[in-house]
Amino acid sequence: MRLLEGKNAVIFGVANDKSIAYAISKLFKENGANLGFTYAGEALKKRVEPISEELGGKFCIQCDVSKDEDILSSAQKAKELFGKVDIIVHSVAYAPAEALKGRFVDTPREGFKIALDISAYSLVAICKAYEEILSDNASIVTMTYYGSVKVVQNYNVMGVAKAALESSVRYLANDLGPKGVRVNAISAGPIKTLAASGISGFKSILSQIEEKAPLKKNVTQEDVAKAALFLCSDLGSGVTGDILYVDSGYNILGL
Ligand code: NAD
Secondary structure (H helix, E strand, C coil): CCCCCCEEEEEECCCCCCCCHHHHHHHHHHHHCCEEEEEHHHHHHHHHHHHHHHCCCEEEECCCCCCHHHHHHHHHHHHHHEEEEEEEEEECCCCCCHCCCHHHHHCCHHHHHHHHHHHHHHHHHHHHHHHHHHHHHEEEEECCCHHCCCCCCCCCCHHHHHHHHHHHHHHHHHHHHCCCEEEEEEEECCCCCCCHHHHHHHHHHHHHHHHHHHCCCCCCHHHHHHHHHHHCCCCHHCCCCCCCEEEEHHHHHHC
């Protein structure tokens, strides 16, 4: 059974074929969705356009989520080509490299602002820009990490940004719920991607999961994609404002 037959999905956050958003897009395509892609900047165009072609993307345009005008023009494009949008995948995060090592207390004001703007506020801005073209039972999904609720070494300001993102999910779910629109986050375990390569000591986080998590293995992009399929299909019809852990169960452990 194809769970997303004829649904229109706009994807934010494909950088390459290791991106979580790529695995989600692939599974959504296999399940009958029409896809529209956005990419952060000119440098990524040559990577994302072939992916859009591979997955039959209906459009592929630049959208730097720190710019309201880019978000608005992506919504305009989606309106032209799709009419209504049923699914938004927000799989975007960024913090300046120097904010992802050392002590959190040393985070400069500018680094804090950038991390929160791109990694958390962008979800709010996207929801606002797309609100009028969202279908009545649309589903929005974003990606978060356990560093939002517990101190994870070197995750620093990104943990604070993810906490803001998770809280935003709840407020957005409450605002958009009366229209039938659902907003959820997936809290993914660590996965080797471009974004993850910016976190110092990432390898040791991966080996800790293998050693300690109930499932004794790391999750894959495909594991996360399956959870996104659940949340964005009718199977998730009663779920909103939730943070769904896809992390081999690591988050349930105490010391
Ligand atoms: P990735 O590097 O493939 O994806 C991150 C994306 O963010 C990239 O496509 C990048 O272009 C985009 N981005 C950054 N700044 C942007 C901007 N200004 N405008 C538009 N796009 C911008 O890495 P990923 O691991 O697939 O990350 C996707 C999401 O998953 C992120 O939110 C990340 O925090 C989250 N996440 C990742 C892991 C992990 O271990 N990889 C774990 C939990 C959550």
